[in-house]
Amino acid sequence: MHSHSDSESSDDFIINTPAIINFHNAISALYDEVEKTRVLNNRPRPSRAPQLHLLDEWKIDHPELFQRKLRVNPEVFTCIIDKISAHPIFHNASNNPQLPVPIQLAIFLNAAGHYGNAATSQDIAEWAGVSVGTVHNCYKRVMIAILAQHDDLIHFDMENPRDVADKRKAKEYAEVRTCSQWKGGFLCVDGTPFNLFQKPGWHGEGFFDRKSNYSLSNQIVIFPHNLRIVDYSIGVPGSLHDSNAFQHTLCAQSPESFFGNNEWLWADSAYACHKWCVVPFKKPTGGSLSWAQKTFNYHLSRVCHPPLSYYRKNINLSNKIRVRSEHFYGSLKGRFQSLRELRVQIQTPDDLQYATTWIRCCLILHNMIVEIEEDFGLAPSHDQFAREYERLQEEREGGNDEGDLDEEGGGEGNFIGSAGQRFRNTLMDHLLQHLNHE
Secondary structure (H helix, E strand, C coil), X not given: CHHHHHHHHHHHHHHCCHHHHHHHHHHHHHHHHHHHCCCCCCCCCCCCCCCHHHHHHHHHHCHHHHHHHHCCCHHHHHHHHHHHCCCHHHCCCCCCCCCCHHHHHHHHHHHHCCCHHHHCHHHHHHHHCCCHHHHHHHHHHXXXXXXXXXXXXXXXXXXXXXXXXXXXXXXXXXXXXXXXXXXXEEEEEEEEEEEECCCCCCCHHHHEXXXXXXXXXXXXXXXCCCCCEEEEEEEEECCCCHHHHHHHCHHHHCHHHCCCCCCEEECCCCCCCECCEECCCCECCCCCCCHHHHHHHHHCCCCCCCCHHHHHHCHHHHHCCCHHHHHHHHHHHHHCHHHHCECCCCCCHHHHHHHHHHHHHHHHHXXXXXXXXXXXXXXXXXXXXXXXXXXXXXXXXCCCCCCCCCXXXXXXXXXXXXXXXXXXXXXXHHHXXXXXXX
């Protein structure tokens, strides 16, 4: 009995030892942790394999691959860096140094030049080997630096030597392709929607356009010979008609700042007819246009938005003046494919401001590229990107021909009323006289 009691006391002493109690508690805690954990062995995070170093190789040996990724050739890329690298946004006293300006620009151009899932912040981050936060910081810095170039690149001032030279070349361009009396039409205007990837949470229905997309409407005025932008209006909800959206441009508000006597811009039939804004004839409802009116419309590229197959069947039409506006938008969206569908969630006015700033930066870069190519004698790249965009649109639409080349509307027929309509008839007479003497 005594020995048995001594044994129990010995066991109690062992069990109640502090080391044993701590061990028991550790086992219990580990057991609880295992029960709550879904994955016992976490997979190692995939190592980032940045591809930025490939740009250095492509820049020398494969410039076409460089251009495919950044949407500009190496020479133009270097010139853009020279123009923006001195901006103070790239220089700070932080203990965490920024990425080099060429890398920040490459990150922005990669995002601006691609569409859909290829342009997500996560994909860009993996490509560059940086965090998503760094990607967004690069976007903001580059956009600030590009915006600082706005007034130097998008302008129309008759005391500016480049504007004077471009106006003269645009008039020569119009005269050679039509007749001498048409050389006064040295600008083109057109609108296009920049689609949004989802319905905005802020006044969403106002962005619903006639093609059943949520979009931002934009009006852009260009020189037809080199597609340089001189005026624009962006950020207007897609539900607004082209003629109304055009009223937000300086060109519509102060046409006297752009046009003298017998000078005008070309537009499509969605716009009002003025002496400074010449538009095609509309086919009257239930009626038809005269041969003279159809001839006039043909030389104005017939309509603003012909189906894609119409471009392929009428190759020579690419020289007609109004088609240049279509060519411009093709080159713009072909180069900066993020404009095909902006991946910006518009929940607040600040979100809308960010979306319009992104578009504005693309327009500034477009003009910057045009000027760089002209100044350095490089071949214009807009044709290549316009063809690329046409191919993408054809694949997306399945090659369907949509649209009527003789667009119906509340047409004016043979009615001659306003000063703009009378001026248009005068231009038509000049064209017919020119064609009769050829």
